[in-house]
Amino acid sequence: MGSHCTLKILICIICVSFCIQWLQVFAVDVSSGAGRKLLRDEIKEEEATPPAAHLQKDQNGYHYSKLMAMAAPGVLILGCVLMWPCCNPKKKDIHSADSHRDLTAMDLSSSFEANPENVTASPWRHAPPSPSPSRFPPSSPNPSRHPLPSPRYAMSPRLDRFGSVHLNFSQIVKATHSFSSSFKIGEGGFGTVYKAQLPGGQWIAVKRAKKEHFDSAEFNSEVEILSKIEHRCLVRLLGYVDKGNERLIVTEYVSNGTxxxxxxxxxxxxxxxxxxxxxxxxxxxxxxxxxxxxxxxxxxxxxxxxxxxxxxxxxxxxxxxxxxxxxxxxxxxxxxxxxxxxxxxxxxxxxxxxxxxxxxxxxxxxxxxxxxxxxxxxxxxxxxxxxxxxxxxxxxxxxxxxxxxxxxxxxxxxxxxxxxxxxxxxxxxxxxxxxxxxxxxxxxxxxxxxxxxxxxxxxxxx
Missing domain, CATH: 1.10.510.10 (Transferase(Phosphotransferase) domain 1)
Structure with a gap:
């Protein structure tokens, strides 16, 4: 590869040198006094030369000059083309393994800020977006370095409690057997309460809001207040889900009824x-x-x-x-x-x-x-x-x-x-x-x- 590139460079140098010399000679003939004298002699000769012969000579000179004028740029372009691959190393293929790893890393890095699902926040944040504005700002050790997600994502409060659970909507659906009537334990004006058992054996209670209470202040109030209290004589909040048209409050399960x-x-x-x-x-x-x-x-x-x-x-x-x-x-x-x-x-x-x-x-x-x-x-x-x-x-x-x-x-x-x-x-x-x-x-x-x-x-x- 190295010897081939060197040979191309030598050929290009020779071609370029030839073109430069030819241009220098042509320039001297045109601009120097000798050139002007040669031109006067050619004019005198022209008067004594028959018209046909003069025309043939003029055409020959014209074609020769035209050929040289057209060849010079071509030689220059050819030299540049031949030299370009040697003077510019070939770029790495974007589909190579290394470049693929780099692009993947870049995509993950950018999605970390763009997608709230990837943001490490409170253990109470349940991914699914909500159309309602955020009521609980997400915790961040350095807000200036971690931009807040879009307001359309409701964030849960940070509650580090014993017995807390981290569930998303699909997990709750599975735990309640798709909100089966056999798991129903109560009903009120706000919604219906179901019991559910987690894979580890823990029982929880899930209050599911009725459709007419999707945007009610009651849901917001209950979550906010439960997040601030901790007493053995008060039902303990374990988490909540705010996803689209579903609002769920997850609390400890109190097994012996009302x-x-x-x-x-x-x-x-x-x-x-x-x-x-x-x-x-x-x-x-x-x-x-x-x-x-x-x-x-x-x-x-x-x-x-x-x-x-x-x-x-x-x-x-x-x-x-x-x-x-x-x-x-x-x-x-x-x-x-x-x-x-x-x-x-x-x-x-x-x-x-x-x-x-x-x-x-x-x-x-x-x-x-x-x-x-x-x-x-x-x-x-x-x-x-x-x-x-x-x-x-x-x-x-x-x-x-x-x-x-x-x-x-x-x-x-x-x-x-x-x-x-x-x-x-x-x-x-x-x-x-x-x-x-x-x-x-x-x-x-x-x-x-x-x-x-x-x-x-x-x-x-x-």
Whole structure:
């Protein structure tokens, strides 16, 4: 290869040198004085030469000059063509193995920024794009180096918790057997709840939003609030999926049904008085955490028996934060103004009148729930006689008449100390006072119930 290239170079040099010399001679003949003298001699000779001979000579000279003029550029071009491959090394084939590796690496590098699927973000980010704007900015150790994905991709909050799961939509579909009715465990205004078992054996609960709630603030609120709380008496968020027309909330699975189911007697056994009292204490502790100890004050707004779940040990967990709201900020603000949300029978009457929401609205609902736990009756019983249809009025009337034992759920089938019953009912009525100023806070409620529990244990030992 090297000798062949050298030979081409030598030939090109010779051709170029010849052309240069020929051009120099031609230039000298035309521009020098000798050239002009030669031209005058040719003119004299022309006069003595016959026209035919002159024409033949002129044509011969003309063709010779034309041939040389045309040959010179051709020789130059030929020389350049021959020299080009030697002077310019051949480029590497883009289809070679090395170049293929380089292109592949480049494509992956560029897609890392262009495709949010490849961005290492929170373990809570579930790839599938969403048409809704991002509500949770993705975590990044250096935002200036890692540009944020397009706003159309909803990002999950970063939650590093024990028991957290990382699931996408197709995995949830598989775990729920395509949302089979046999896996359905509950249904509410917001959506349907399914249980599902992961390959490792862990059970989870999946709340699937109804179609009309695709863009509702309830989904956003529940995810945001659940991401900020961690308490043994509150259902724990494990993850969520926001993909196109699907919105799913994944929480821990609480296996023993709702409090309402136990009060209705549809579970294996009826709750006794001690178990009901402990359930009431768990709920009070959960609400006290929301009101006083969470990162931001949270108002549940939908405290009711069907939103209280029991585990296998009959420990209660407050669930369903779809209506929950962050409470008033610290300072002079005492309430937040908002539309009335909740369930008939549990709603704070002052909140319904003024649209001013405070933690005391949860306290009112808890008071109604506490009466429900003791009596077994729902807040509103439309099939009962008129005087008994509103449970809190019926209970308050009988309490004032001194007939407390009549209020106890007959399914308990046990004798309870009357004085303890009076104290619990009195606390329930305080919580359900018409004005929020007359209601205790949930921390105080929990403390009083705990004292009653200790008193009940002493009375059982005596």
């Amino acid at each position: 409090l309402r189911e136990h009060l209705d007697g549809v579970r294996d056994r009826i709750l006794d008085f001690k178990q009901r009292l402990e359930v009431a204490i768990d709920i009070a502790h959960g609400l006290a955490y929301l009101h006083l100890y969470s990162e931001k004050q949270i108002i549940h707004r939908d405290v009711k028996s069907s939103n209280i779940l029991l585990n296998e040990n009959l420990k209660a967990k407050v669930a369903d934060f779809g209506f929950a709201r962050v409470g008033p900020a610290e300072g002079e603000q005492t309430h937040i103004s908002t539309k009335v949300k909740g369930t008939v029978g549990y709603l704070d009457p002052e909140y319904m009148k003024t649209y001013q929401l405070t933690p005391k609205s949860d306290v009112y609902s808890y008071g109604v729930l506490l009466i429900e736990i003791l009596t077994g009756r729902r807040p509103v019983e439309p099939k009962r006689p008129i005087e008994e249809r509103v449970t809190i009025r019926w209970a308050f009337f009988n309490y004032n008449e001194g007939d407390v034992l009549r209020l106890v759920d007959p399914l308990m089938n046990e004798r309870v100390d009357v004085e303890i019953l009076k104290k619990i009912f009195c606390l329930a009525f305080q919580c359900a006072a018409p004005g929020k100023a007359d209601r205790p806070d949930m921390k105080s409620v929990g403390e009083q119930l705990w004292a009653m529990r200790m008193e009940y244990q002493r009375s059982r030992r005596g």
